[in-house]
Amino acid sequence: MERFDIISNNPPQTQQLGKNIGRLTLPGDILLLVGNLGAGKTCLTQGIAYGLDIDEYISSPSFVLIREFSGRLPLYHIDLYRLDLPEEIATLGLDDYLYGSGVCVIEWAEKGLNLMPSDFMLIRINYLDDIKRSFELEAKGTHYNKMLKELKAEKTYVPSNRHLNR
Ligand SMILES: Nc1ncnc2c1ncn2[C@@H]1O[C@H](COP(=O)(O)OP(=O)(O)OP(=O)(O)O)[C@@H](O)[C@H]1O
Ligand SMILES: [Mg+2]
Numbered sequence: 001m002e003r004f005d006i007i008s009n010n011p012p013q014t015q016q017l018g019k020n021i022g023r024l025t026l027p028g029d030i031l032l033l034v035g036n037l038g039a040g041k042t043c044l045t046q047g048i049a050y051g052l053d054i055d056e057y058i059s060s061p062s063f064v065l066i067r068e069f070s071g072r073l074p075l076y077h078i079d080l081y082r083l084d085l086p087e088e089i090a091t092l093g094l095d096d097y098l099y100g101s102g103v104c105v106i107e108w109a110e111k112g113l114n115l116m117p118s119d120f121m122l123i124r125i126n127y128l129d130d131i132k133r134s135f136e137l138e139a140k141g142t143h144y145n146k147m148l149k150e151l152k153a154e155k156t157y158v159p160s161n162r163h164l165n166r
Helices: 011-024 041-051 086-090 109-115 142-153
Strands: 003-008 030-034 066-069 075-079 103-107 120-127 133-140
Touching: 003 011, 003 142, 011 041, 011 133, 011 142, 030 041, 030 109, 041 075, 041 103, 041 120, 086 109, 103 109, 120 142, 133 142
Parallel strands: 030 103, 030 120, 075 103
Antiparallel strands: 003 133, 066 075, 120 133
16 A cells, blocks of 8 residues: 655645646546645645646535536545535435546545545645645555555645635
């Protein structure tokens, strides 16, 4: 099992990490984001969207549980924050997205872990200080192991605030 730990020193670096991830995604990919309120899950998702050539700004889907964006591949931005009961999550029809041809990015994924297929990328985000976060990426399955190896080899981790305030 491949792992990759990396520190982000500011939001643009988180977005750059997301962009690098987004560029490597293939149809059907599942990226599970785990981290407290304000950890940076949506910030990372903004970068993933950018890596998928999506121009729209991704915001926190407070009341909308699933939002779809079109880019190089469709992006399904899913947020399970407001759901607690396993029954509620089960009725969302997540399978249509999980087994679809787009990329699923799921915030608060721990709430729906039992509904996930066996292979995915798990991304844990920890708050270090007001602008620093640690990212722990864990690959489950061959495809995601390969993706993580490619991500490790990626040299572009240049802070850029280009997409911060779109
Ligand atoms: N290195 C960093 N990476 C990401 N966000 C950071 C970083 N440093 C500071 N921040 C700030 O932390 C906040 C992260 O917010 P974001 O909406 O991405 O969190 P979230 O994990 O999606 O929260 P929620 O659980 O409410 O959806 C933003 O205000 C962002 O500017
Ligand atoms: Mg969020």
